[in-house]
Amino acid sequence: MLSLYGKDVTSRFLLGTAQYPSPQILSDAAKAGEVDILTVSLRRESAGGQQSGQKFWSLIQDLGVHVLPNTAGCHSARDAILTAKMARDLFKTNWIKLEVIGNSDTLQPDPFQLVEAAAELCADGFEVFPYMTDDLVLAERLLEAGCQVLMPWCAPIGSAAGPLNPTALRTLRGYFPGIPLIVDAGLGRPSHATTVMELGYDAVLLNTAVAKAGDPVSMARAFRNAIEAGREGYLAGMLEPRDFATPSTPLIGQAVFS
Amino acid sequence: MKVLVNGAGIGGLCAAYEFASRGALVTLKECNSSIGGNPSWQAGGMLAPWCEGESAEDCVVGLGIRALDWWKTVFPDEVVNNGTLVVAAPRDVAELNRFGSQTTNFEVVDGTGISDLEPHLSGRFRKGLFFSKEAHIDPRRAMQLLHEKLLELGVDIQLGVEGQQDAPGFDFIVNSVGMKQKDVRLRGVRGEMLIVRTPDVSLSRPVRLLHPRIPLYIVPRADHHFMIGATMIESDAELRPTVRAVVELLNASFTLHPAFAEAEIVEMNSGVRPAYADNVPRVERSGRLITINGFYRHGYLTAPTLAQQAADMAFEAARTGELTS
Numbered sequence: 001m002l003s004l005y006g007k008d009v010t011s012r013f014l015l016g017t018a019q020y021p022s023p024q025i026l027s028d029a030a031k032a033g034e035v036d037i038l039t040v041s042l043r044r045e046s047a048g049g050q051q052s053g054q055k056f057w058s059l060i061q062d063l064g065v066h067v068l069p070n071t072a073g074c075h076s077a078r079d080a081i082l083t084a085k086m087a088r089d090l091f092k093t094n095w096i097k098l099e100v101i102g103n104s105d106t107l108q109p110d111p112f113q114l115v116e117a118a119a120e121l122c123a124d125g126f127e128v129f130p131y132m133t134d135d136l137v138l139a140e141r142l143l144e145a146g147c148q149v150l151m152p153w154c155a156p157i158g159s160a161a162g163p164l165n166p167t168a169l170r171t172l173r174g175y176f177p178g179i180p181l182i183v184d185a186g187l188g189r190p191s192h193a194t195t196v197m198e199l200g201y202d203a204v205l206l207n208t209a210v211a212k213a214g215d216p217v218s219m220a221r222a223f224r225n226a227i228e229a230g231r232e233g234y235l236a237g238m239l240e241p242r243d244f245a246t247p248s249t250p251l252i253g254q255a256v257f258s
Numbered sequence: 259m260k261v262l263v264n265g266a267g268i269g270g271l272c273a274a275y276e277f278a279s280r281g282a283l284v285t286l287k288e289c290n291s292s293i294g295g296n297p298s299w300q301a302g303g304m305l306a307p308w309c310e311g312e313s314a315e316d317c318v319v320g321l322g323i324r325a326l327d328w329w330k331t332v333f334p335d336e337v338v339n340n341g342t343l344v345v346a347a348p349r350d351v352a353e354l355n356r357f358g359s360q361t362t363n364f365e366v367v368d369g370t371g372i373s374d375l376e377p378h379l380s381g382r383f384r385k386g387l388f389f390s391k392e393a394h395i396d397p398r399r400a401m402q403l404l405h406e407k408l409l410e411l412g413v414d415i416q417l418g419v420e421g422q423q424d425a426p427g428f429d430f431i432v433n434s435v436g437m438k439q440k441d442v443r444l445r446g447v448r449g450e451m452l453i454v455r456t457p458d459v460s461l462s463r464p465v466r467l468l469h470p471r472i473p474l475y476i477v478p479r480a481d482h483h484f485m486i487g488a489t490m491i492e493s494d495a496e497l498r499p500t501v502r503a504v505v506e507l508l509n510a511s512f513t514l515h516p517a518f519a520e521a522e523i524v525e526m527n528s529g530v531r532p533a534y535a536d537n538v539p540r541v542e543r544s545g546r547l548i549t550i551n552g553f554y555r556h557g558y559l560t561a562p563t564l565a566q567q568a569a570d571m572a573f574e575a576a577r578t579g580e581l582t583s
Binding site: 021022023024025055056059157160176208212214 | 313314315352356358360444445446471472473492493494535536537538
């Protein structure tokens with residue numbers, strides 16, 4: 001079972017809660033995907049007092065899953081730290097998905113501000129899930145800052161592009177065999193999730209690919225199956241691709257290696 | 259039949275009209291001192307059932323199609339039957355394909371088609387979706403005209419008066435009071451909107467600009483006014499519009515046409531939409547109490563149909579003698 005900061009989670013499918021046609025569909029999708037962790041953003045919703053978005057929170061809490069608050073929409077370390085503290089008060093959890101946006105068009109994380117915020121939050125007792133690019137050195141800095149989970153993107157948020165740089169993802173996996181690695185952002189279709197799970201990633205986090213699907217509930221189920229397929233394939237040990245065919249039975253009477 | 263309608267938002271106004279036009283003696287109570295004090299006043303007024311089908315349940319599309327006919331029948335001179343144009347910047351064309359895959363009853367238009375429909379958008383977009391059967395109405399005029407029609411029908415309209423959820427002396431009490439209803443199933447979804455004025459842009463129909471994060475619509479109104487909307491925030495906080503919301507809406511309008519940069523900002527406003535968990539509005543009856551609520555972002559789109567359903571329920575109960583006052 002996957003363990004994140006000492007908490008066992010029953011699913012390798014983390015789901016975001018934005019952009020669904022309705023809270024009912026979000027709830028149905030989370031159930032169909034057998035999701036155990038939902039991320040929630042509180043920046044906008046909490047404006048006007050912590051009680052203001054209470055109804056939506058209670059709908060999420062009724063699902064009985066772990067809640068992973070995020071700092072979506074923050075553009076500086078200071079901003080993200082403040083939001084993380086508000087989230088801790090509101091959700092009574094030390095978990096925080098740390099997002100510090102460096103480019104508001106691609107929503108690419110700002111690696112410098114991210115490390116700064118991660119160090120301060122870890123020192124303050126937070127359990128930080130950093131949303132990061134797939135850079136190896138950045139990963140090392142975040143671990144030094146105290147993070148025990150890494151969440152590299154595989155493509156820009158909402159792009160649905162799928163893994164753009166499998167080599168970088170493979171490098172991270174190779175360097176940090178004992179650290180839970182979760183691909184966060186950029187997945188568009190179930191096969192993308194399978195691909196990153198086959199690389200040995202521990203889990204995936206996605207939102208738009210389910211929320212904006214024609215049928216979000218079915219899509220959540222499809223992703224659940226795809227994630228399981230990739231995970232099982234990884235554990236089962238896959239054949240390495242090779243440059244020529246290998247007949248499974250000898251070709252008697254033919255010049256095989258001509 | 260004596261009927262008390264509580265609430266003069268679009269739900270209550272339509273209900274009062276349906277009951278009164280079928281011969282009921284209607285009293286309408288609204289706690290605000292003017293007809294414009296509730297979220298219906300901030301609405302877009304788009305009668306766009308097929309576009310809304312992108313994210314709304316199928317039943318909402320059905321309610322909207324029926325209501326579109328109602329509006330055309332009751333206010334033939336007010337409904338603008340020019341359809342809806344949906345566009346996206348070339349880099350967001352995938353959004354347009356997604357929108358098209360989840361809706362029906364439109365045609366795909368190219369750059370020429372777009373400039374034929376909206377000459378001022380000429381050269382700005384290469385692909386769009388045109389929902390020709392849709393329409394729009396100015397919601398503030400609609401509310402005022404409904405108000406006038408109710409007076410003509412002899413409805414006793416009492417503004418600045420608290421509604422009575424259980425008043426004696428009425429055969430039916432219809433509650434359409436939005437977030438004031440005590441119902442744990444209801445939640446608030448805040449929306450923020452702007453009205454700008456510029457004579458430099460002219461549009462004949464609502465235009466929706468798709469964007470992965472900041473979808474926007476612009477509805478043309480009289481005298482070079484444009485309504486720009488609207489955010490969807492899971493919160494029932496009664497706040498003035500935030501800087502972020504205003505900046506995003508204005509930025510997106512600027513993308514639709516740069517001339518919006520020179521427009522005057524006439525109004526910035528916000529309202530909290532009442533919604534159930536599935537974002538589908540409901541009519542529910544319990545004895546002589548009828549509740550209409552949960553319009554979400556579909557007040558003008560569905561209120562007439564829900565009003566008809568409420569009146570059907572009441573007149574059917576009266577006809578079968580189920581109810582004795």
